[in-house]
Amino acid sequence: MSNLKSLNSRKTVGTRNIMFEIKRDWMLYMLLILPMAFFLVFKYVPMYGVTIAFKDFNLFQGILKSPWVGWDVFKEVFSMPEFYRALRNTAMLNLLDLIVGFPAPIILAILLNEIRMNWFKRTAQTILYLPYFLSWIIIGGIVTQLLAPQSGLVNIFFKSLGMLPVPFLTEKWHWLLTYCLVGVWQSSGWGTIIYLAAITSINHELYDAAEVDGAGRLRRIWHITLPGIKNTIIILLILNLGRILTLTFDRPYIIGNSYVIEFSDVLSTFVYRVGLQSMRYSLATAVGLFQSAVGMIFLLVTNFIANKCGEEGIW
Template identity: 60%
Template sequence: MNAILYFKRYWQMYALLFLPVLYFAIFKYGPMYGIIIAFKDFNFFQGINGSEWIGLDAFREVFAMPDFTKTLRNTLMLNLLDLMVSFPAPLILAVMLYELKITWFKKISQTILYIPHFISWVIIGGIVYQVFGTQSGMINNIVTSMGFDAIPFLTDKNDWLFTYLIVGVWQSAGWGTIIYLAALTGINRELFEAADVDGAGRFRKIWSITLPSLKPTIVTLLIISLGNMIAIGFERPYIIGNTSVRDYSDVLSTFVYRVGIESGQYTIATVVGLFQAVVGLVFVLGANYASKKLADQSIL
């Protein structure tokens, strides 16, 4: 009876929740039925139910592909390097912005840092080629005008890797600072006032007050990032990459597009997608468990 009265009192809240739940049911949980394709010799004309059941044969085929091993290695390598380079960048920027006292300069800096997040990767790809191109890039035009050899930012594997990471930091760091700045606004200002009384300098206050206050946020974002170690966006490696650097730029998402979608091997594409999902879940649960044991912070 109490539940009925409670529902009558707050039915508007449940009504507002109806559309989000319906969205997830249709577009998130509904497509999970397609996972069955990974265990069938999928024929587009016969449909999922009419296709022949092959069990784990497609998984064995995928795991035996040399290209799969290479793309898996590249995915882990690029995500690990991204984690090392791109993960600390928003934290550092957020702390620097938080310490700024000139309001107008702080607002302008935030706007400039946020803008790259809203730019399409197609446009960013054009910017990258205009800036880092070997023949007509802005940087190489300056380098060659000074009498030096052009730097193969986009054609040498190691130089391309550096370019890939730098572009990633530029595109994502500003947006990531929003989360940290939101967390920083919740810090009790009396802690800083007490530190001033004790004679603590700016760096001591950052180390002893600001960073410890951000610990829950840092741990949460780190767990999420570790969960995405096996997943990687399609646009960035596909647009910036090329045949000269395919040994590094060919990742699981481009492998699915090339082998699964372009070649019409939907079973292969589904197998790789399911593999990424399962391994990503293991990474999230493992990182969450380790964080709970070591830092007493978790998201589950």
Template identity: 55%
Template sequence: MKSVNTTSSFRRYIKRDWQLYAMLLLPLIAVFIFKYGSFPGIVIAFKDYKILKGISGSDWAGFDVFLRAFRDKDFWLALKNTLVFNGLDLIVGFPMPIILAILLNEVRNKHFKKVSQTVLYLPHFLSWVIIAGVFTQLLSPETGMINILLSKLGFDAIPFLNKNLPWAVTYILVGVWQTMGWGTIIYLTAITGISDDMYEAATVDGAGRWQKIKYITLPSIKGTVIMMLIMNLGRIMASSFERCNAFGNPLVKDVQYQLSIFIYNKGLQSLDYSLATAVGVFQSLVGLLLVLAADRFAKSIGEEGII
């Protein structure tokens, strides 16, 4: 009886909101084609893939392709840089959307709040090519506005994009700037779901804004924070080719070289699709294991997790 009622309710929703479901259909099709439809291609990682022979005609190589990747010294350099920069992105960048969402929630002027949100969201929609072009002009040692201001103040020019340490700091900070505004959406939604009665009761008890944030806002969004942290841990092995390539130059190759660059250079440019796929499978597997481990740890300390 319950399943019949559920089916009839679903049909009623479809009939009533068919336009919304139709809009949802296109992205769902895209997800199935590009995310799930590519699953059979993973077998390339275990074959000596030749384009002319195709997947089925290529010879099996077992784990030889993985071993070949692991023996490459460039792979370990790329892996080290990927872990270091993704770890720094997580440490520096993960708290920023939370802090920003709390600050935006405290803004009482609705017009200023909407304008601020729009300005903060904008960098998310810019390509890394545009962002890198803008910051290259701003941070140029000789003609960049930042270094011109520093020289007028009596300081030496800083090689932001030409030496390893300044480049690494610039890379991290620009990445945080690009993502933090968009990342506030989920946290603002979670904060919006907090009952006003809790804040009103705290006001009656004499709590100030910082006390409300500490004892109401942060505990109320803790589940969302943990969920997002677990999901971000799953991307610890990923690296953005667009970001690395846009900011890259030969002077900082030692720190700029990440797994996405390794896959492009050693796999796609050299037509070694087996190697590229094997490294991609390795990245996904490690990310999956990290998500499962983080989820289990979250549950062991009394949190819900995501699975």
């Protein structure tokens, strides 16, 4: 009986503390209403649309009145050869981006941190950040003007030297290299922001002590800078692995063409071509749900591995 009374008294005290905090900071809680409403309306309520993947969706009947078909849509998707080609290409392009593009902002951030001339550092950062603010339509136009087989400036220069034109955009292996390098050029500068912020949080006395002990610049980078941003690298790596089957539509669609469709057809373009253009919304939703489920599995597995290895994951 006494234990029950003590438990009730603790609950009462806890409730009073919560009410006291709400009364004290009510303005802060009011500020949370708008972002919470945003996520509720635009993130959680639309999740009901996932049920389209399990229905024979009819645009005129709507989601509620469309008949249920269970897993038939997924069976149809998994029986399509084009789906497996798009799945392979999505995983391959994301993996190449991870191998080629993930280390690039780390290296750039370390190089920028080592620059001592502030004016040059600010100028370099501005130049590196600029491509991120260009749309892929503009970038696609730049790539075409530079790398087109006959009219591109690069191939015109090659031909003026008596060399054969390089099929950067019309041969699948050359296109693969072009795709990766253009992605690095577009995103690596912006990615340095997070790493530069992590580097600035490192105690500068460690660098001074290492310099007194005779450590050179490379030694300081290897033993101080990289361990100092290790947690940031791991978290971003986990997030990137969670998006291993999620590839934006614009980049492969703008740079790709019919000559390299064997590599450029990814899940997002597959959904656009087979699902949306043909008005097969159930199929498009099923592929999107499959991507989200696989991405969640990768996220959980990589975070679990990071925690087991003694590193700090996302949670």
